[in-house]
Amino acid sequence: MCEGYGCTEATAVMTVNRTDDRKPGTVGTAVPGVEVRIVDEDDTEVATGEAGEVVCRGPTVMKGYWRQPDETASVLRGGWLHTGDVGRMDEDGFLSIIERMKDLIIRGGLNIYPRDVEDALTEHPAVAMAGVVGMPDEVYGEEAVAFVVRTPGVDVTEDELLSFLVERIGKPKRPKEVRFVDALPLTPVGKVARKELRAQL
Numbered sequence: 001m002c003e004g005y006g007c008t009e010a011t012a013v014m015t016v017n018r019t020d021d022r023k024p025g026t027v028g029t030a031v032p033g034v035e036v037r038i039v040d041e042d043d044t045e046v047a048t049g050e051a052g053e054v055v056c057r058g059p060t061v062m063k064g065y066w067r068q069p070d071e072t073a074s075v076l077r078g079g080w081l082h083t084g085d086v087g088r089m090d091e092d093g094f095l096s097i098i099e100r101m102k103d104l105i106i107r108g109g110l111n112i113y114p115r116d117v118e119d120a121l122t123e124h125p126a127v128a129m130a131g132v133v134g135m136p137d138e139v140y141g142e143e144a145v146a147f148v149v150r151t152p153g154v155d156v157t158e159d160e161l162l163s164f165l166v167e168r169i170g171k172p173k174r175p176k177e178v179r180f181v182d183a184l185p186l187t188p189v190g191k192v193a194r195k196e197l198r199a200q201l
Contacts (some may be wrong), residue, residue: 003027005097009081010034011060015095026094034058038089043078051098051111054087055080086113103194105134105142112144112173114194120168121146126156131184131192132175135201143176147197149184 004016005027014036017028030036037045038052046052061081064072075082086099098113105112114132121130129149134142150156158178165174185196 005095007083009062009075009083010056010058011062013060014056017094023090023092023094026090026096028095029093030056030095031060034060036089036095037080038087039080043080048091049088051086051088051113053101054083054085054095054097056083057081103133105132105144107134107137107142107144107172108140110172114144116169117144117146117165117173117175118192120165121148121161123168124156124161124164126151126154127161128152129184129192131194131197133194133197133201135176137176144173145201146175146178147181147184147200148178149181 002017002019002022003024003026004013006013006015013031014034015028015030017023017026022028034056035058036054036056038050039055040046040052043055057080061076064076084101085097086101086104087095087097089095099115103114105114112134114134117132118130121127121132127148128151131147132144133147135145137143146161148161158180161178162174185193187193
């Protein structure tokens, strides 16, 4: 199995891990003819290893959205397709996808990637699944809230999980609260449906 990455606007594929040149856990390097880079909020390319928005350009990128000139102009700024995905590029050009930009939680200027928190939570043996979303906060702008499904037959408290997270992601990024649920809403492809979790808040 070789991981890859793409979107409809770029004819489905932008990067791929090749059988003879791959880094498991990444989504590979750019396919021939396609350029991929990581940019900040000013569309300036970031340093190697830093997180930012994934953008690409090449002959496979769409000309625009049908009869949606404003949306087209926004997504194709500067001749680059802005994917809305957050990623990192290593020194060998291998891309790792971190998060969707719309799911990013900004707490007092600090970026919190929900997937990082979810991955840390699921390292605990009492956590079967976790979903993390942002909740409006008067002081910090947003706070993270974790929805957790316990492993059957294993108990854990909110305080135990929050203490567990401090060792892995640091106190500033840990959720303000943990809500235990019987199940998480999922998308048709099995991802946590964060939009539904935000609606529950």
